[in-house]
Amino acid sequence: MRHPHYFKIAIALTLSAGAWGLYWLPQRVFEDGGLTGGWGSISQTLIAFILLLPITVWRLIKGKSSGLELPLTGLLLGGGYYFYAICFLLTDVVRALLLFYMVPVWATVFEILFLKRKHGWQRAISLILAIGGLWVVFAENKIIPLPQSLGDWVALAGGVIFAGGMTRLELIKTDGIFPIVMSFFFYGTLFGIVSGLALSEGLGPIPSIDSFISMSIYITAFSLFFYIPTIIIILWAPTQIGSGICSILFLSEVLVGAISSSILTDEPFGWRQITGCSLVIIGAILAVVLTPKEKKI
Numbered sequence: 001m002r003h004p005h006y007f008k009i010a011i012a013l014t015l016s017a018g019a020w021g022l023y024w025l026p027q028r029v030f031e032d033g034g035l036t037g038g039w040g041s042i043s044q045t046l047i048a049f050i051l052l053l054p055i056t057v058w059r060l061i062k063g064k065s066s067g068l069e070l071p072l073t074g075l076l077l078g079g080g081y082y083f084y085a086i087c088f089l090l091t092d093v094v095r096a097l098l099l100f101y102m103v104p105v106w107a108t109v110f111e112i113l114f115l116k117r118k119h120g121w122q123r124a125i126s127l128i129l130a131i132g133g134l135w136v137v138f139a140e141n142k143i144i145p146l147p148q149s150l151g152d153w154v155a156l157a158g159g160v161i162f163a164g165g166m167t168r169l170e171l172i173k174t175d176g177i178f179p180i181v182m183s184f185f186f187y188g189t190l191f192g193i194v195s196g197l198a199l200s201e202g203l204g205p206i207p208s209i210d211s212f213i214s215m216s217i218y219i220t221a222f223s224l225f226f227y228i229p230t231i232i233i234i235l236w237a238p239t240q241i242g243s244g245i246c247s248i249l250f251l252s253e254v255l256v257g258a259i260s261s262s263i264l265t266d267e268p269f270g271w272r273q274i275t276g277c278s279l280v281i282i283g284a285i286l287a288v289v290l291t292p293k294e295k296k297i
Contacts, residue, residue: 003240010245013237014252016230021256024088024096025264026222031089033218034211037203038086040219042192043212045078048223048231049185056182065175067182073168077180077235078188080162082195083154090151090202093261097254098134099147099155105131106163107247114167123244126283130251133279136272150202166243169235177236181228184235251280 003009030040056066067074087096104127111117147153174180196203238246255277 006241009237009240010249012233013246014249016233017250018252018256019226019230020234021097021253021258022260023085024093024257024261027085027088030215030219033215034207035215035219036089036207037200037205038082038089038192038196039207039212040215041082041085042189042196043215043219044223044227045082045185045189045192047216047220048228049182049189051220051224051228052178052182052185055178059178065179067174067179067184068186070172070174070179070183071187073165073172073180074183074185074187075191076161076165076168078165078184078186079191079195080158080160080165081184082188082192083158083161086195086199086203087151087155087158090154091149093257093265095148095152096155097257099152100159100162101134101251101254102131102156103159103163103166103250104244104247106160107166107244110163110167111242111244115170117244122286126248126286129279129283129286130248131283133276133281133283134251134254136276136279150199154199163243163247166238166247169238170243177232177239180235180239181232184231248283251283255280 027040030043033040035043056068060066084096084100087100108123108127147156169180196206200206258277
C-alpha cells in the first residue's frame with residue numbers, strides 16, 4: 001500500500017534534494033579556503049560522523065544497531081555522494097548534474113533486477129519526461145552527452161553507485177533510520193579518503209593541517225545545520241516510498257543547480273533550459289501523482 005504520508009514525504013524529499021542543488025557553492029568555498037582535492041567533502045562527512053558518535057555509543061550500550069554492521073549500504077550511499085561532491089571540482093556544474101542524475105534510470109533497472117518489481121506506464125511516462133528534460137537542457141548539439149573527462153566519469157559512476165545504495169535500502173531491515181545514516185557517514189568517510197588518495201593526480205594533494213583548522217568552524221556548521229538534516233530525509237524517504245520514485249524526485253536538485261549556476265556563473269539559461277526544466281518538473285509531478293495506491297514503487 002502507498003504510505004499514508006506519501007505526499008508529505010515526497011514534498012520533504014523534493015525540498016531537501018533541491019537544497020543540494022546549491023551544494024556546488026560551498027564546495028568551491030571550501031576549495032578556495034584551502035581544502036582542495038575534495039577533502040572538504042571528506043571533512044564534512046567525518047565531522048558528521050563525530051557529531052553522531054555519542055548516539056552510536058549509546059545505542060551500542062543499549063544493544064541497538066549502530067549502522068557499522070552495514071558496510072555495503074554505507075559504501076554505496078556514502079561513496080555515491082562523495083563522487084557527486086567531487087565531480088563539481090572536475091567538470092562543469094551542468095555536466096556533473098546531468099551525468100549523476102541518471103539515477104532514475106539506474107534505480108528503475110535495479111528495482112527490476114533485484115527487487116523483481118514491475119513498473120507500469122506511469123513510471124515510463126515520468127522517466128521519459130524527466131530524462132528528456134535533462135537531454136534538452138544539457139545535450140546541446142550532441143545526440144547523447146557522453147562523458148568526456150574524469151569529472152564526467154566520476155559523476156556517472158556516482159549516480160550508478162548511489163542508485164545501488166537506494167535499492168539496498170529496500171532490502172535491509174533496521175530499527176529506525178539512524179543505523180543507515182551512521183553507515184552513510186562512517187563508510188562514506190572511508191570511501192572518500194581512499195578515493196581522494198587514488199584520484200590525487202586529478203584532484204590535487206592532501207591540504208595542509210592549517211587549511212583544515214581554518215575551515216573547521218565553517219565545515220562543522222555546514223554539517224550540523226545542512227548536511228546531517230538533509231541526508232536524514234534523503235536516506236529515510238526511499239525506505240518509505242521506494243527508491244525509484246525518490247530518484248525521480250531527486251531531479252529537483254538538477255533544477256536548482258541549473259538555475260543557480262546560470263545566475264551565479266556565466267552559464268546560459270535560455271529557452272533550452274526553461275523547456276528542459278519544465279519537462280523535469282512535469283515528470284516529477286506525474287511520478288508522484290500517478291503512483292498507484294495498491295503498491296509501493
